[in-house]
Amino acid sequence: MRATRLAFHAVLLPALFAVAPAFAVPALQAHRAVYDITLDKASDRSGITGISGRMVYEFNGSPCEGYTVKFRMVTQIVTGDNTRLTDQQTTTFEDAEGKTFSFVTKSFVDQNLDKEVKGTATKETKGLKVDLDKPERNSIELAATQFPTQHLVELIGKAEKGENFYETNLFDGSEDADKVMATTVVVGKKADADKADPEAPALAKLATDKYWPVDIAYFDDTDKSGEEVPEYRISFKLLENGITRDMVMNYGEFSMTGKLVNLSLFDQSKPCPTK
Template sequence: MNWSKVVLGLFGICLIGIAGISSAAPLQLTSHQAVYDLRLEELSDNSGIEGVRGRIVMKIEQQCDGLIVNQRMVLEMINFEGNVIVSDYSQSTWEDNSGRMMRFDMSNMLNGQLIEKYSGVAEHRENGTIVEFSDPDQPNMELPNDVIFPGEHTRQVLKAAATGKNLLSAKVYDGNGEDGLSDTLAVIGKAQTLLAPPKSEKGLKGQTFWPLQISFFDLSQQQTEPDYKIAMKIFGNGVATDLHLDYSDFSLRGDIAELTFLAPEKCS
C-alpha cells in the first residue's frame, strides 16, 4: 500500500466546519490543535497485517489572509511475521481565503527512510490550474478546469449542509504531490447537537455537528469503488471528532485525546 494515501484527504477534514456561513465576510475557522489516537477497527483476511495503531496531530491556524494547516500521522503496523513497519507522514499547507492558491510541503517516511517528498504551489490562473513543484526535475501538473482546493471544498460542503442537501461531488487537489488529485463524494447527515461529550471534548458541549462521510476515487482509473473513505462528526467551529478511516485492508477509529483552542489572529 502507498502509505501517503492513508492520510490523503485529512486536510479536508480539518477544513470542514467553518464558523459562520455569511457571504458578507470571508469564512473563518477557529484555530485549534487536535490530537487523535488511532486504533484498529476492522482487518481483512488477506491484509497481511496483524495489528495497527497510531496518532494524528493536526494544527489549524486561521490567519487574516489565509489558512495554515500542519498535520502529522504516524502509524505502527505489525505483519504476520512480527515485523514492525512505521509510517510517518507530514504535510504543511497555506491556502488563501479565496481558494485561488495553495502552497504545500509534504514528506512520507517508512521505517525512517524518506520515500516521498513534495513541495510547491497550486494555483488557478487565466490559462488553467497548474501545480508547480519546487524540484526542477519534477514536471508541472495540469489539473482539470473544475478542480478546487480544500478551502473551497469546505465552503461548498457547508453551503450544501446549510441548505439541507446531503450530497456533494467535487474534484479536489489537496497538495499531496502527484497523488493529491481525487474525485470526491461527500455525504452529509442532518445537523445534531452534542449534549454529553467525553472529557476530552468538553469544549464542544452544546455545539452543532453534522455526520459526514467523504469517499475518494482515483481520477486516473475508472472506478466504481472508492480508494478509501473517511467519516467523522464535524462541528461548526472546525473541529472533527469520531474519525473512521476505511481502507481496503483495514479500518481505523480516531478519538480525540487532546483538544486545544488557540488565540485567533487579530485582523483589521
C-alpha cells in the first residue's frame, strides 16, 4: 500500500526551485494535518471487513530552503477473524533546486518492523539515479521524472490556468523505491466551500476557502503490458495553499476515506534572500 504517495497528494506534498525561479511558485502553507481513516468500500475478494486509523502529515520548508515532509499512517485492518495493525512512517527532504530527494520509510506490522527503505534520488542529465542504503546498498537508474513537491506545484499551476486534464510522472521513494510512476490528473472547476462541510471545524479560518476537486490515477511506468489499469487512484479537495482534504484512496479491491479532523498552520519561512 503506497500510503506515502497518498500523503504527498493529499497530501502526498513540493517542487523546489532556485532562489529566483523562472515562474511564480505558489505559497505552500507549512502545516500539520491529521486525518481519520475509515473503510469506504471493499469487495468480497479483498476479504476486508473493516479499516480504521489515523494519518498525520507535516509539511515544512520554502523554495529557498527545500522542503521536509514527515508522514505517519496507522491503520487497523480487519479481515475475517484476523485483525492486523499497520504503521508506516516516512520522512523526506527535497533540496531547494529540485535536484535531490532523500527518503526513509519504516513499515511495521503488529508493531514489528517489516521493511525499511532508505536512500537518495539525484537528477542527472539522462535520468534519475537512486542510491539505496536500505534494505541493502544498491544503485538504480530510472527515467527522468519529478519529485512530490514538484508534482504538487505543477498541479496547482495547471489548476490556476484552468487545465483540467494532463499526464505527468513522479518518483516519491515509496515501496521499494525502484519505480517512476506515471500519473493522469483530472482537475475540476474551483468550487465554493460548503458551510455544512463536516471538515469545516478542523479547517477553522480556512473553512471558507475555495478548492479544486482533484482525481489522480497512478500507473507503473515500467509496465509494458498495455493494460492501462491504474495501480490505485486518489481523489481529494485541494486548496490554493497546497492543503488537501476529503480524500478517497481507491486500491481497486477496496477504498478508504481520509477526513481532516485537525489542522495546525505553522509560521511561513522568511522570503528567499535576493542575490
